[in-house]
Amino acid sequence: MVVFLGPAREAAGTGRSVVPGTSVGEVVASVRARFGPGMDDLLAVSRVWLNGAPADPDAPVGPDDEVAILPPVSGG
Amino acid sequence: MVVFLGPAREAAGTGRSVVPGTSVGEVVASVRARFGPGMDDLLAVSRVWLNGAPADPDAPVGPDDEVAILPPVSGG
Amino acid sequence: MRWPGGPVATALRVVEVTEPDTWVDLTAEPLPLAEVVAWATVPGCGGLAVFVGTVRDHAEGRPGVVALEYEAYEPAAQQVLSQIAGEARRRWPEIGRVALLHRTGRLAVGEASVVVAVSTPHRAEAFAAARWCIDTLKESVPIWKREAWSNGQAWSPDAHPLREVGSGGGGR
Amino acid sequence: MRWPGGPVATALRVVEVTEPDTWVDLTAEPLPLAEVVAWATVPGCGGLAVFVGTVRDHAEGRPGVVALEYEAYEPAAQQVLSQIAGEARRRWPEIGRVALLHRTGRLAVGEASVVVAVSTPHRAEAFAAARWCIDTLKESVPIWKREAWSNGQAWSPDAHPLREVGSGGGGR
Numbered sequence: 186m187v188v189f190l191g192p193a194r195e196a197a198g199t200g201r202s203v204v205p206g207t208s209v210g211e212v213v214a215s216v217r218a219r220f221g222p223g224m225d226d227l228l229a230v231s232r233v234w235l236n237g238a239p240a241d242p243d244a245p246v247g248p249d250d251e252v253a254i255l256p257p258v259s260g261g
Numbered sequence: 262m263v264v265f266l267g268p269a270r271e272a273a274g275t276g277r278s279v280v281p282g283t284s285v286g287e288v289v290a291s292v293r294a295r296f297g298p299g300m301d302d303l304l305a306v307s308r309v310w311l312n313g314a315p316a317d318p319d320a321p322v323g324p325d326d327e328v329a330i331l332p333p334v335s336g337g
Numbered sequence: 338m339r340w341p342g343g344p345v346a347t348a349l350r351v352v353e354v355t356e357p358d359t360w361v362d363l364t365a366e367p368l369p370l371a372e373v374v375a376w377a378t379v380p381g382c383g384g385l386a387v388f389v390g391t392v393r394d395h396a397e398g399r400p401g402v403v404a405l406e407y408e409a410y411e412p413a414a415q416q417v418l419s420q421i422a423g424e425a426r427r428r429w430p431e432i433g434r435v436a437l438l439h440r441t442g443r444l445a446v447g448e449a450s451v452v453v454a455v456s457t458p459h460r461a462e463a464f465a466a467a468r469w470c471i472d473t474l475k476e477s478v479p480i481w482k483r484e485a486w487s488n489g490q491a492w493s494p495d496a497h498p499l500r501e502v503g504s505g506g507g508g509r
Numbered sequence: 510m511r512w513p514g515g516p517v518a519t520a521l522r523v524v525e526v527t528e529p530d531t532w533v534d535l536t537a538e539p540l541p542l543a544e545v546v547a548w549a550t551v552p553g554c555g556g557l558a559v560f561v562g563t564v565r566d567h568a569e570g571r572p573g574v575v576a577l578e579y580e581a582y583e584p585a586a587q588q589v590l591s592q593i594a595g596e597a598r599r600r601w602p603e604i605g606r607v608a609l610l611h612r613t614g615r616l617a618v619g620e621a622s623v624v625v626a627v628s629t630p631h632r633a634e635a636f637a638a639a640r641w642c643i644d645t646l647k648e649s650v651p652i653w654k655r656e657a658w659s660n661g662q663a664w665s666p667d668a669h670p671l672r673e674v675g676s677g678g679g680g681r
Contacts, residue, residue: 264582266580266582266653267580267653267655267664268653268664271664306670307671308671310585310651313584313585313588314585315673329585329651331582331651332653333669333670334648334649334650334651334652334653334668334669334671335647335652335653335654335664335668336579336581336586336611336622336623336646336647336650336651336653336654337562337611337622337623337643337646337652
């Protein structure tokens with residue numbers, strides 16, 4: 186499961202999606218392949234978290250895990 | 262009229278007093294003469310105001326004016 | 338969003354149990370500013386510094402802002418607020434109480450979006466820690482602001498690439 | 510104490526008429542912290558920095574402080590609070606609202622003795638101005654603190670020779 190937040194949700198046209206991949210890096214590659222160039226630009230400045238925390242690209246991803254695409258933040 | 266504030270009130274044993282003098286400097290000299298060495302030490306670190314604002318020693322003082330002895334402050 | 342038994346749930350439970358002097362929250366309700374100020378005041382601490390962020394009526398190039406909408410990645414955002422509070426205590430061990438609350442959802446102009454409160458024995462540390470907390474919050478908490486102004490609406494361009502708490506910068 | 514027609518009365522009247530965005534007060538009542546925070550929030554200002562000084566349960570060499578008593582030289586002290594607000598506006602023209610309130614009389618441990626609140630469009634100025642205001646207040650306002658602790662009472666040794674507002678030091 187991939188979660189798209191804020192501007193990434195807008196770029197994806199959805200808040201969540203299931204894409205192929207057994208690692209964080211593979212999931213991100215699938216996201217890149219499925220969505221348009223707007224998502225490509227956003228991924229370049231975004232962070233990717235796994236289950237609520239930063240994760241390496243080679244961290245394994247199973248069916249119950251949540252990968253999140255986090256564009257630059259603007260809280261406060 | 263001289264007004265003694267905070268620690269100066271304690272050193273003077275009174276909150277207000279009438280002492281001779283037609284200038285701020287003369288009034289302060291009268292205070293120094295009338296009260297003990299504790300007041301002397303306090304005057305060395307105190308400010309003297311006339312009618313609610315800083316004043317020079319040669320500023321004239323009339324019967325309706327108020328000279329204030331202001332020891333180091335501790336508000337906040 | 339929940340990760341049963343995962344790191345977030347565990348971290349939140351630990352914070353709630355062991356840190357009665359820390360108050361972090363993400364809430365769709367108006368921020369309880371008066372309660373935060375009263376709560377953060379403790380007998381050992383003579384200084385309390387508070388920062389309140391409020392919705393401005395303008396933004397760069399966007400006159401007549403009428404509302405903001407904040408979207409958070411929950412519960413991860415709440416966990417990062419706890420991390421910020423913990424890191425602030427590590428940097429300023431003299432902290433008595435620390436509160437970090439962020440609003441979510443739609444806010445009108447003048448409403449508070451965030452409040453930070455830090456009490457310490459002396460004022461210098463309260464100011465420094467509160468400043469560090471709000472600066473870090475803006476860079477590290479997964480929250481996004483959408484602005485609605487006189488003739489448009491869009492995500493805020495005033496955004497920072499997400500940083501991990503304590504990855505350098507500012508404060509002690 | 511009154512000086513009819515003197516400089517203090519004049520200055521206070523000017524402040525009251527021309528500065529609706531300035532709130533200064535000396536009061537024997539509990540400080541209205543919640544009202545100050547709400548009042549200082551204005552649509553043009555996204556940042557509000559607040560400092561609250563509270564009575565600590567200890568002072569240097571004086572364990573078990575049970576109460577403080579603040580004595581002010583009124584109305585001069587109130588006039589100096591107005592001067593500080595004016596000087597803060599001169600240094601940070603972006604200030605929206607500024608509040609400086611000081612309590613007088615007897616205070617129990619945990620009660621607020623002073624509150625400073627400054628709102629500005631951006632947070633850096635709010636923090637800097639609030640810090641300058643409390644630092645200047647402590648040096649420039651004719652107020653004296655008497656401490657009652659476990660086995661004695663005396664004027665606070667933490668005192669500063671009175672300085673005129675704006676006579677150098679700190680801030681911009």
